[in-house]
Amino acid sequence: MIRKETSNLRKTRKSRPHAADAAGVPPRPADAKRALHASETLQAAILNSLPAHIAVLDSEGRIVAVNEPWLEFARANGDPDTETVGVGANYFDVCKSACQSQDPHATAACAGLKSVLAGEQPRFTMEYPCDGPGCPRWFAMEVLRPVGNAGGAIVAHTEITERKLFQQLLAWEKSALERIVSGDSLHVVLDQLMRDLEALTPDAICSVLLLDEDGVHLRHGAAPSLPEAYRRAVDGMSIGPGVGSCGTAAFDNRQVIVSDIATDPLWAEFRKLAARHGLRACWSTPIRCGRGNVLGTFAIYYRNPRHPSAFEMEVIERATHVVRIAIERSMAEEKLRRFHAELEKRVEERTLELQAANRELESFSYSVSHDLRAPLRAMDGFSRMVLEDYAGRLDEEGRRMLGVIHSEAGRMGRLIDDLLAFSRLVREPIEPVWIDMETMARDVFDELAARSPERRLRLVLHKLPPAFAAEAMIRQVWVNLISNAIKFTRVRDAGEIGISASVNGDGGCTYHVKDNGAGFDPRHAGKLFGIFQRLHSQQDFPGTGVGLALVQRIIQRHGGRIWAEAEVDRGATFHFSLPNPES
Amino acid sequence: MNRDVDLLDILLVEDNPHDAELVIRALRNHDLAPHLVHLPDGQAALDFLFGSGTHRGRDLRKRPKVVLLDLKLPKVDGIEVLRRIRADERTKQLPVVVLTSSREVRDIDTAYQLGANSFIVKPVEFESFLNVIRDTGWYWLKTNVISNS
Numbered sequence: 261m262i263r264k265e266t267s268n269l270r271k272t273r274k275s276r277p278h279a280a281d282a283a284g285v286p287p288r289p290a291d292a293k294r295a296l297h298a299s300e301t302l303q304a305a306i307l308n309s310l311p312a313h314i315a316v317l318d319s320e321g322r323i324v325a326v327n328e329p330w331l332e333f334a335r336a337n338g339d340p341d342t343e344t345v346g347v348g349a350n351y352f353d354v355c356k357s358a359c360q361s362q363d364p365h366a367t368a369a370c371a372g373l374k375s376v377l378a379g380e381q382p383r384f385t386m387e388y389p390c391d392g393p394g395c396p397r398w399f400a401m402e403v404l405r406p407v408g409n410a411g412g413a414i415v416a417h418t419e420i421t422e423r424k425l426f427q428q429l430l431a432w433e434k435s436a437l438e439r440i441v442s443g444d445s446l447h448v449v450l451d452q453l454m455r456d457l458e459a460l461t462p463d464a465i466c467s468v469l470l471l472d473e474d475g476v477h478l479r480h481g482a483a484p485s486l487p488e489a490y491r492r493a494v495d496g497m498s499i500g501p502g503v504g505s506c507g508t509a510a511f512d513n514r515q516v517i518v519s520d521i522a523t524d525p526l527w528a529e530f531r532k533l534a535a536r537h538g539l540r541a542c543w544s545t546p547i548r549c550g551r552g553n554v555l556g557t558f559a560i561y562y563r564n565p566r567h568p569s570a571f572e573m574e575v576i577e578r579a580t581h582v583v584r585i586a587i588e589r590s591m592a593e594e595k596l597r598r599f600h601a602e603l604e605k606r607v608e609e610r611t612l613e614l615q616a617a618n619r620e621l622e623s624f625s626y627s628v629s630h631d632l633r634a635p636l637r638a639m640d641g642f643s644r645m646v647l648e649d650y651a652g653r654l655d656e657e658g659r660r661m662l663g664v665i666h667s668e669a670g671r672m673g674r675l676i677d678d679l680l681a682f683s684r685l686v687r688e689p690i691e692p693v694w695i696d697m698e699t700m701a702r703d704v705f706d707e708l709a710a711r712s713p714e715r716r717l718r719l720v721l722h723k724l725p726p727a728f729a730a731e732a733m734i735r736q737v738w739v740n741l742i743s744n745a746i747k748f749t750r751v752r753d754a755g756e757i758g759i760s761a762s763v764n765g766d767g768g769c770t771y772h773v774k775d776n777g778a779g780f781d782p783r784h785a786g787k788l789f790g791i792f793q794r795l796h797s798q799q800d801f802p803g804t805g806v807g808l809a810l811v812q813r814i815i816q817r818h819g820g821r822i823w824a825e826a827e828v829d830r831g832a833t834f835h836f837s838l839p840n841p842e843s
Numbered sequence: 844m845n846r847d848v849d850l851l852d853i854l855l856v857e858d859n860p861h862d863a864e865l866v867i868r869a870l871r872n873h874d875l876a877p878h879l880v881h882l883p884d885g886q887a888a889l890d891f892l893f894g895s896g897t898h899r900g901r902d903l904r905k906r907p908k909v910v911l912l913d914l915k916l917p918k919v920d921g922i923e924v925l926r927r928i929r930a931d932e933r934t935k936q937l938p939v940v941v942l943t944s945s946r947e948v949r950d951i952d953t954a955y956q957l958g959a960n961s962f963i964v965k966p967v968e969f970e971s972f973l974n975v976i977r978d979t980g981w982y983w984l985k986t987n988v989i990s991n992s
Binding site: 633640645680 | 861943946972
């Protein structure tokens with residue numbers, strides 16, 4: 261009930277235009293009285309049902325009216341003599357003691373109220389903490405100037421503790437998430453999370469236990485405020501039914517709220533341990549991964565018997581969720597780290613293998629280049645010496661046979677040279693430069709054509725974009741492809757070789773070498789680039805079968821591709837691509 | 844293969860007898876190097892040059908005008924022979940021509956770093972081989988002037 265002098269309140273409300281006035285119908289006196297009474301009752305009911313503690317002050321700051329919650333709050337806070345805070349008291353006196361103790365909030369409240377009373381501002385609001393018994397509380401204070409010119413002020417205090425707590429919880433969550441991604445180790449992260457949470461919930465002792473990979477043992481995760489000895493006793497404990505709050509929570513995969521350790525049967529075996537360290541309540545919640553498996557437990561201990569409030573249940577739920585994120589992230593990182601290490605180990609192993617293979621290849625080719633040539637030289641040399649020294653005793657057939665030895669030894673020599681060039685290519689580093697492909701292709705063609713003056717050869721050279729590649733290697737590509745084209749057009753009166761290029765989607769280029777020669781059976785196109793693979797007889801078109809393998813190796817080492825298409829007797833086209841050097 | 848020659852033109856260090864025969868024939872064809880010593884391994888070459896082992900007591904004043912040195916040799920390889928020749932006061936100015944089958948960049952680089960005077964790859968093809976040996980012999984025996992110190 262609004263006590264005394266409700267007229268003040270009424271006055272403020274009366275200054276607003278009445279609904280009936282607005283309709284333009286003057287009320288009759290009896291009806292008006294009834295209506296007035298109803299209106300007053302309604303106003304009082306509304307004011308008393310508000311959670312805010314409301315007082316109406318006159319221009320001096322004297323309390324002229326309060327609502328019921330105002331009085332209840334005064335009584336609850338040990339102010340049975342409502343005269344000091346109730347109607348008739350001066351609100352400035354109420355705040356005075358606080359002001360004198362230089363509480364900045366009280367000082368601000370006085371200043372705000374004064375400025376509203378003095379008409380300097382229409383409204384003043386402030387949030388302030390209030391350390392009552394139990395947990396800290398928060399209030400919002402609002403000072404309003406009443407409507408009209410009566411002066412004075414309306415003061416309303418509203419408790420906002422819950423909102424404040426949720427704000428703090430939200431802030432904790434935010435900073436926790438930031439900490440999780442900070443890159444610190446899981447223990448450091450959890451430790452800080454627990455400390456911050458304890459700052460938020462006075463008297464609470466927060467801890468995290470992690471379930472071992474074996475799914476049986478709980479390991480210390482974080483518990484910055486639990487006694488070291490207690491932490492050690494719990495570390496490595498097996499989970500099971502009746503193993504305290506955490507052991508049971510992890511085993512049953514359910515929340516276990518123990519309000520009083522001294523009496524709860526789940527703590528039968530650990531009661532003494534808890535008592536030794538002064539722990540009386542323990543609320544433990546399993547931390548579950550996405551698939552529901554238990555990763556560990558989050559627990560809050562108290563040194564007094566206690567049951568969680570609705571807000572504390574909310575804290576537990578959110579904290580468990582955040583801790584789960586921290587653990588899962590750490591596990592993912594660990595997995596990644598292991599995977600990375602494994603990969604690195606494998607790369608190292610493969611590198612060693614490759615290095616060994618390379619060394620072997622190197623000594624092999626070294627040996628080939630030394631030892632395989634000498635016998636050939638002897639074969640060729642001695643057959644020629646026979647020819648020189650015993651010419652008189654040899655007939656035509658004998659000379660022909662020696663000639664075969666000579667030419668075959670020469671072919672073997674070229675084969676060895678090609679083979680060595682091929683194996684050297686694997687080892688040689690690529691040092692790319694810009695190459696004028698058009699000039700290079702033309703030069704190579706002219707050079708090769710000059711070696712076969714008896715042939716009628718025609719080059720149709722289109723515009724070629726430059727390439728960024730190893731010069732000597734790319735020259736080898738042109739030499740091999742163009743000499744191939746010259747070789748296989750031998751069947752024509754006039755050999756025609758067309759060289760052109762096209763730009764690829766990636767900005768790289770594909771170069772085309774087309775001839776009107778013997779072509780090949782496209783069914784064997786797959787063998788074309790294999791080393792020692794030949795699609796024609798030695799008699800028709802001599803060769804070692806290394807040239808195209810070499811070309812392919814060069815193009816591949818540049819990150820490009822080579823392929824060919826042909827039909828028997830309808831010519832062949834070779835294409836090779838080189839990637840865009842900027843990509 | 845006369846070890847007691849008064850005159851000495853070429854020391855040929857070559858383990859392959861057929862290669863050696865071809866070299867000697869090529870030189871003889873052009874009347875080059877009538878005084879040639881052929882030794883089949885690196886140790887023999889070092890003994891010959893420094894008067895040790897089976898060549899103890901040899902008159903070391905009789906020095907070849909040029910050494911034709913193969914690289915792949917039994918006992919002591921050609922690279923080591925070259926290193927020892929260059930390391931010794933008595934032989935450090937001796938012209939050494941590396942005559943080998945390999946075109947390996949590694950060998951070429953090492954040989955020159957150790958002070959080889961020339962590096963020649965023996966061709967497989969007989970005509971080319973004859974020409975290379977003839978030119979080599981001609982140059983080192985007829986054209987080149989050696990130091991007498």
